[in-house]
Amino acid sequence: MRDLFSSDLKMSSIPMEDADVSFLVQFPMPLSNDSIFEKLNSETKWLHEEIVVWGKRHLQPRLTAWYGDPGRSYTYSGTVMFPMPWTNLLLSIKRELESIVDARFNSVLLNLYRDNNDSMGFHSDNEPSLGKEPTIASLSYGATRTLLFKHKKKVDLPVKAISLTSGSMMLMQGPTQSFWKHGINKESKRCDSRINLTFRNILK
Numbered sequence: 001m002r003d004l005f006s007s008d009l010k011m012s013s014i015p016m017e018d019a020d021v022s023f024l025v026q027f028p029m030p031l032s033n034d035s036i037f038e039k040l041n042s043e044t045k046w047l048h049e050e051i052v053v054w055g056k057r058h059l060q061p062r063l064t065a066w067y068g069d070p071g072r073s074y075t076y077s078g079t080v081m082f083p084m085p086w087t088n089l090l091l092s093i094k095r096e097l098e099s100i101v102d103a104r105f106n107s108v109l110l111n112l113y114r115d116n117n118d119s120m121g122f123h124s125d126n127e128p129s130l131g132k133e134p135t136i137a138s139l140s141y142g143a144t145r146t147l148l149f150k151h152k153k154k155v156d157l158p159v160k161a162i163s164l165t166s167g168s169m170m171l172m173q174g175p176t177q178s179f180w181k182h183g184i185n186k187e188s189k190r191c192d193s194r195i196n197l198t199f200r201n202i203l204k
């Protein structure tokens with residue numbers, strides 16, 4: 001493993017109570033951020049899935065796709081999903097990630113925010129299949145969107161806003177999912193598409 005906080009990788013720790021969140025401005029890859037965005041946009045088998053909110057079915061306000069090792073099913077809003085096999089690009093991103101982060105990943109959830117009207121509701125990545133203190137690496141390509149963190153109990157703590165710029169990598173570890181929810185609101189101003197990749201390790 002390379003030293004995450006060495007100067008060439010410029011990983012900075014984000015000061016937050018009851019959490020372990022760090023941020024790398026530029027995830028190192030041999031392709032440009034724009035070419036990675038274009039390749040992911042065109043190669044991914046995007047799905048427009050439904051979610052059930054208060055017993056009512058809705059289309060998710062974004063497109064998604066799940067890739068990973070075979071045999072790792074994932075339960076999401078009551079639906080069991082099976083991953084698509086790794087593409088060369090996703091595998092090369094995963095390998096680079098595993099060389100700089102002290103964790104292994106066997107799946108990635110991709111989110112495509114088509115424009116400013118797409119969003120992600122507040123949630124914690126705390127499904128039992130992710131284990132107790134999951135390490136989740138989140139990469140962003142395309143338009144910048146703002147991720148908001150809200151503490152679940154200490155409601156007087158300010159909301160923490162993180163600007164997820166193209167090429168950045170955010171790492172959530174330790175107690176982050178137990179104490180905080182995160183989400184991405186719609187924006188009032190028009191913006192281009194953004195692709196997010198959240199690498200996870202699904203336990204058997």
Ligand SMILES: O=C(O)CCC(=O)C(=O)O
Nearest residue numbers: 109111120138147196198
């Ligand atoms: O788009 C993002 O940065 C957030 C994605 C996310 O929280 C998730 O997929 O669980």
Ligand SMILES: [Mn+2]
Nearest residue numbers: 123124125182
């Ligand atoms: Mn999440």
